[in-house]
Amino acid sequence: MKQSMILLHGLFGGLSNWEGVIQHFESRYDIHIPLLPIFDYHLQDNLEYLVRFLEQYVQQHGLENAVIIGNSLGGHVAILFTHRHPDKVSRLILTGSSGLHENNNLGSYPKRGNYEYIRERVAYTFYDPAIATDALVSEVFQTTQNRIKCLRIVQTAKSAQRNYVAPVLPEIQTPSLLIWGEEDRIAPPEVAREFHQLLPHATLVMLPACGHAPMMERPEEFNRALEEFLGK
Template identity: 55%
Template sequence: MELQIKERNEFQYVDEGAGPVLLLLHGLFGALSNWQDVVEHFRPDYRVIIPLLPIYEMPLTQAGVPGLVKYVEEFVAAIHLTESCTVLGNSLGGHVGLEYTLRNPTRVNRLVLTGSSGLFEDTMGGSFPKRGNYGYVQERVAYTFYDPAVATKELVDEVFDVTNSNAKCLRIISIARSAQRHNLGKELGRIRVPTLLVWGLNDTITPPVVAHEFHHLIRNSELRFLDHCGHAPMMERPREFNVLLSQFLRRTEKEAVAAS
């Protein structure tokens, strides 16, 4: 299934299915396609919404976690999403999801984080990516996964194109540094909604110790690891990820309704 991109005002997004809302947020080098298997699996029973975050286009002065959270808030208002929803975020998308939840507690009834930043991450965005060096980009993209074969040529080409644009690189650096500055360790105790943490046991960007720290700091959380899996479980282990997510959604349905 090819995801159909919709447009409203300046927003581009995917909106598939009907039912309780799953709001999906991609990471720094991510894209809508990162959530392809999640959309296919859950759209028969849920309304799955994915905004395309303006990581490479947003004004440089706003290129950071707070700017992206504001964008999500404006997107939710633009599509008239009034019900509370389950927020899922991978990597930087998890960080944005956490900030969004902290700022809008009545709009979120469950939270799912996978390879989330917000406490610690080791990412290519911390320094200026090597422009024109395809081998370097290929190596760094492969570093995201346990199985380097998941880093397809198409995926590497997408990131390579981004790193060949000075304007896009500047925004990547700004956002990555913002994520490093916005450590949420002291804020996570305020999150009370049911939270699922799904982590790759072989994640080298946000290692398992980070997952354990999230689990310790978010009171109503449960932690699940997937072996032979890196920083993007929904891409590398989609079947297992979807099983864990399905079980979590069923188990916490009453709590989500109460929170709504």
């Protein structure tokens, strides 16, 4: 029976962000990529709603001893879930995670209808702006065209900013891996080093010429670091 691997995307991320990881690990792991319900209507704190969604997802699928990997907001959700359910998580992997400090590069409200602005902001995510393909920019642009989705994005970003995880990190005994871009402008390298300091059993891997989404921008190096960590 394959071990479970849960991949959690960021605020503007999606299932396609994890293609390189899926291709590399799908033969050996039972991979789950839940679509985080960022745009749902609810009365809870937005981040708390996402953590509870993950709790229900794990319960419904009977997942045990899972490897959980989170990028950006997904990393934040993974931290809170692992802290609450250490028995469910065998390994925690964070990449560009929020929870300590993050430069919110979209401002207080995403500019609806301004395609070039969205292109610029998506490119800002990466060290190599060519990673911001027309398809990726169009996907984000379509999301920001919806007023309700824009509101949910802002609410979720603010919820994440309010939720400072430094106090809970020392309590997480799960072996952890931090894979970070040296050119991450959203969660800069000093954030990675602070995570490394606060997590008791953490390994830090810095990838040169790489921005906020290493699994997309440096998939081979990302998978190599992950492979080595999981093989220990």
